[in-house]
Amino acid sequence: MTVTKLISASALVLIGGLAQAGESDTLSVEGQAMTTRVAAQAHTPNLDEVFSGWVFRTDETQALQMDDFENPGFVFVDKGIDLYAKVDGSEGKSCASCHENVEDFAGLRASMPRVVDGDVVSMENMVNDCRTERMGADAWKWSSADMTAITALIGLQSRGMPVNVKFDGDAAAQWQKGKELYYTRVGQLDMSCSNCHEDNYGNMIRADHLSQGQTNGFPTYRLKNAKLNSIHGRFKGCMKNIRATPFKEGGEEFQALELYLASRGNGLTVETPSVRN
Amino acid sequence: MAKGVKPRVKVPKTAAAGDMITIKTLISHKMESGQRKDKDGNKIPRSIINRFTCEFNGQSVIDVTIEPAISTNPYFKFDAVVPETGEFKFTWYDDDGSVYETAKNIAVG
Numbered sequence: 001m002t003v004t005k006l007i008s009a010s011a012l013v014l015i016g017g018l019a020q021a022g023e024s025d026t027l028s029v030e031g032q033a034m035t036t037r038v039a040a041q042a043h044t045p046n047l048d049e050v051f052s053g054w055v056f057r058t059d060e061t062q063a064l065q066m067d068d069f070e071n072p073g074f075v076f077v078d079k080g081i082d083l084y085a086k087v088d089g090s091e092g093k094s095c096a097s098c099h100e101n102v103e104d105f106a107g108l109r110a111s112m113p114r115v116v117d118g119d120v121v122s123m124e125n126m127v128n129d130c131r132t133e134r135m136g137a138d139a140w141k142w143s144s145a146d147m148t149a150i151t152a153l154i155g156l157q158s159r160g161m162p163v164n165v166k167f168d169g170d171a172a173a174q175w176q177k178g179k180e181l182y183y184t185r186v187g188q189l190d191m192s193c194s195n196c197h198e199d200n201y202g203n204m205i206r207a208d209h210l211s212q213g214q215t216n217g218f219p220t221y222r223l224k225n226a227k228l229n230s231i232h233g234r235f236k237g238c239m240k241n242i243r244a245t246p247f248k249e250g251g252e253e254f255q256a257l258e259l260y261l262a263s264r265g266n267g268l269t270v271e272t273p274s275v276r277n
Numbered sequence: 278m279a280k281g282v283k284p285r286v287k288v289p290k291t292a293a294a295g296d297m298i299t300i301k302t303l304i305s306h307k308m309e310s311g312q313r314k315d316k317d318g319n320k321i322p323r324s325i326i327n328r329f330t331c332e333f334n335g336q337s338v339i340d341v342t343i344e345p346a347i348s349t350n351p352y353f354k355f356d357a358v359v360p361e362t363g364e365f366k367f368t369w370y371d372d373d374g375s376v377y378e379t380a381k382n383i384a385v386g
Contacts, residue, residue, distance in 0.1 A: 069287045075305050075350055078283060226349065 027054050029271070030068055032160050038267035043167070046198050052268050053211040053220075053276055056202070061223065065275040073152060073221035073273030076145075076228045080153030083146055089137025095150070098134065102153060109158035109270050113259050115171035120255035123151045124230070142249040148219040148228035155219065155272030163216050163270060167263040178260025181253060187244025193257075208277070213238075214265040215258065217274025228273060231258050282306050286367055288381040292359050296385075300331070303352045304369050304377065310345040326351060328370040334363040361385050 027034040036052040044050060054062060064070050084095045084102055099105070113122045127150055128139040140147040167175040182193045196205060197213035204210070219228040229237075232249040235257060239246040247253040287301040304326060311323025325345055331338040338357050357365075362385045369377040 069285070069301050069303070072350070075303070078285075078305070079281065082281075 025055060025062060027052070027062070027066065027271075029066055029159070034160060034269045034271060035162065035267065036269075041266065044264050046194070047212065047264070050265065050268060051201070051212050051214070052216060052265075052271065053214050054217065054271065054274060056209045056211040057275075057277060061275055061277055065271070071221065071273065071275055072226070073219075073228060073275060076149045076221070077152050077156055077273060079145075080149035083150055084153060089131065089135035091134065091136040093135045095130070098130075103157055105154045105157040107158050107161055109155040109272055110161040110163050111165060113255065113262060114166065115174050115259065118170070118173070120174050120252070120259050122231075122250075122255060122258060123154065124232075124250065127151065127154075143230040143233040145227065148230055151230070152219045152228055152273045155270060158270045159272055160269050163262060163265050163268050165259065165262040165266055167259065171259065174256050174259050175263060178256035178258070181257050182260055187239065187242040189242040189244075191242045193238070212264075213261065214268060215261045216265045216268040217271035217276070219272065220274045220276050223275070223277050231261075280307075282371070282375070282377055284367065284369060284377050284379045286365075286379055286381055288365055288383055290382075291384045291386060294360060294385050295358060297356050297358055298383070299354065299356055300365065301352070301354045302329070302331075302367055303350060304329075305350050306369075306371075308345075308347060308349045308351065312345065324372050326369045326371055329353060330368045331355075331357075332366045332368075333357065333359070334361070338365070359383055359385055 025036075027036045034052070034054075036055050038050045040047045040049055054065060064072070068074050081102075087094045087097075095102075109123065113120050115121070124140075124142050124147055127147065131137040132139050140150075185192045185195075193213060196210050201210050201212045215231050218231045218234070220234075221227070222229050230249070232254045235254050236246040236249065282305060284302070284304045286303075289298050292298050306326050307324065308326065309321055309324040311321070311325075313321045315321055323345060325343060325347070327343050329339075329341040329343060329351070331340075339353075339355055341353065343351060362383065364380050364382050366380045367378065371377070
């Protein structure tokens with residue numbers, strides 16, 4: 001009798017978890033259809049299917065992303081537009097001095113991060129390269145308000161394009177390193193990324209609905225801190241949650257992990273700036 | 278004067294006479310409540326938008342008193358009936374005396 005009760009109770013829990021995932025919902029932003037689920041690929045053998053983080057959110061949060069006016073991320077994109085035209089540094093240049101139309105960045109976000117000469121290059125690196133080398137300005141901090149505003153503006157130009165990050169050839173070594181980090185248990189809770197985002201996506205961890213930890217919507221507006229969050233900033237949050245000492249933002253560990261995670265989301269559309277909880 | 282203040286408004290461009298339309302407005306503003314203190318313990322002075330109004334062809338649609346508890350970037354969504362072609366005028370009043378204005382036309386056909 002007890003055994004039967006236990007079994008039926010666990011069956012209920014499972015059904016509850018699936019129903020909450022809202023996996024049948026489809027995302028269209030300003031009338032443009034987005035791909036929020038794609039078939040698992042050869043390099044994601046432990047996923048049944050690849051889901052954007054959007055499908056795991058509540059109806060209310062999902063709705064925020066469907067309308068650019070309601071999406072609070074656009075307040076920061078607007079700041080990015082102002083920053084793009086703002087002259088800074090000793091050379092008297094703004095972003096717009098060289099890159100006249102920000103629309104020309106269409107497609108860039110979908111291919112980031114890239115591996116150049118064995119190192120992972122994130123969008124933040126490219127922005128700071130321009131600032132220090134060509135504008136004569138100070139580098140921005142990795143997750144600063146200015147940096148996320150600009151990366152959101154540049155990322156927005158690729159919205160709706162499928163993520164297509166190259167992870168073979170030159171990138172293979174860094175990708176492998178990222179993969180090892182993904183499966184390495186760390187911290188006092190002794191957990192790896194995969195424990196939550198691969199083994200338990202779709203389940204609840206206390207009050208939070210676990211996603212696959214996809215990066216296609218970054219920088220993402222989070223309701224919990226009412227600002228744009230960088231990919232590395234999010235990694236830091238995860239590592240604190242498992243009581244580990246976070247790696248440095250912009251450091252080689254997070255960069256390798258960024259590459260590996262981005263490759264896991266190949267085929268999903270870029271949703272920058274997405275809205276999450 | 279508060280920095281980075283930018284009003285934005287979404288109004289349909291066209292409607293049928295007597296239609297109920299939805300208007301969305303948002304103004305980026307830090308909405309400093311006046312309750313907080315800085316690192317040295319000094320009170321940060323209050324700096325908020327204290328009033329928001331919307332008019333249609335000179336006729337008041339909505340007039341809102343905004344208090345310090347309203348959060349950053351105040352957002353208002355409301356419905357209005359449009360009898361004729363005209364202009365919606367939106368005005369935000371800042372504590373520091375600044376007035377931010379924007380207007381949108383709607384065609385009734």
